[in-house]
Amino acid sequence: MKLNDKICKNAKPKEKSYKLSDGGGLYLEVTPKGGKLWRLKYRFLNKEKKLCIGSYPVITLAEARDHRENAKKLIINGLDPSTVKQEIKQERIQEAGNTFEAIAREWHEYKKQEWSKVNAETTLKRLEKDVFPIIGKYPIKIITHKMLLGLAQTVKERGAHELAKRIIQMSAHIYQYAIVTGRADKNIASDLKGLVKSEPKGHFAAIEARDIPQFMADLRSHKARLNRQTYLAVEFMMLTFVRTGEMIGAQWDEFDFEEKMWLVPASRMKMKREHFVPLSSQAIEILQELRELHNHPVYVFPSRTNHNNTMSNNTILMALDRMGYRGKMTGHGFRALAMSTIMEKLHYRHEVPDAQLAHARAYDRAKFMPDRIKMMQEWADYLDNIAQGGKVINGNFQQQA
Helix, strand or coil: CCCCHHHHHHCCCCCCCEEEEEECCEEEEECCCCCEEEEEEEEECCEEEEEEEEECCCCCHHHHHHHHHHHHHHHHCCCCHHHHHHHHHHHHHHHHHCEHHHHHHHHHHHHHHHCCHHHHHHHHHHHHHHHHHHHHCCEHHHCCHHHHHHHHHHHHCCCCHHHHHHHHHHHHHHHHHHHHCCCCCCCCCHHHCCCCCCCCCCCCCCCCHHHHHHHHHHHHHCCCCCCHHHHHHHHHHHHHCCCHHHHHCCEHHHEECCCCEEEECHHHCCCCCCEEEECCHHHHHHHHHHHHHHCCCCECCECCCCCCCECCCCHHHHHHHHCCCCCCCCCCHHHHHHHHHHHHHCCECCHHHHHHCCCCCCCCCCCCHHHHHHHHHHHHHHHHHHHHHCCCCCCCCCCEC
């Protein structure tokens, strides 16, 4: 007769193990110590074999019967249930070892031969600091979209929006590697494309004229801590107050050192119109030092990790963060600082610095050029005076135009 739950529950241990049959080869073995184990007796390739299903009541009677029916289907298809069970067990053991960290480190080892030493070290540090502590221990197949979004949110909460986006992009590469090597079925990180965004655009943080002395002092105090090219880039941006993308893409053939003029091509300008930037003597000195520093044949601000690329768009912001100006100053903030200070302290009317900023309304690339040339040198001298004297000065500059 077939078993029911009451029979299974009330089965008592005896001096020797005994069986309670449910039919179809399935039986409950009751041990002398009171254990109750589900077994399935079957024949495969004319040999009698036994499959261990699990213990009762962890495996219920209904579940044990499901195992029996599944085993029958395997036999019909020419598969040995015991062999299939072992293969599944080995696969799960292997999957448990295929943690995100293990695969990510393997991916990193494989890719680092294509990267520069600095890039390889930076990538590994990001993984070790931000990724491994949160999802590193989990098998890659069980990580969910929610877990990856939670990882990104953790990074964003400390203000590193761009880094959060990059970490998800990096995770997508790791998942792709796992798929190719047979340890993942789906790239869930790629599914998140567009969901993890950079910091929303708004008003860019900027210091004011009264803060310049302290900023200049902080910049000088970080002279030894910042990479030399990065330090010079911050100074050059302050002197020229161009947009970050316009500066980092600068190429040597855009500069006329005799005329002390930089022509930014339309392709890098927000308004898609070429733009003249008069160069102060201080800006020229920086360019000459940069040439001696790296002697790159094309780029003024080349990437430290990729000879064929430019400095990262995030370099200036990261330098300002290191100086303690997170949330207080941005690369774009130099534009607002120059505009307000030149009007307030150097007494230029609005149209002159506005033309130099290349705003949409200042469409003529050469408009107010004589005034702009003089203004850019006076701006550089003004900053030098503050750096040397340690205080904001109003100066005796004549009102222009």
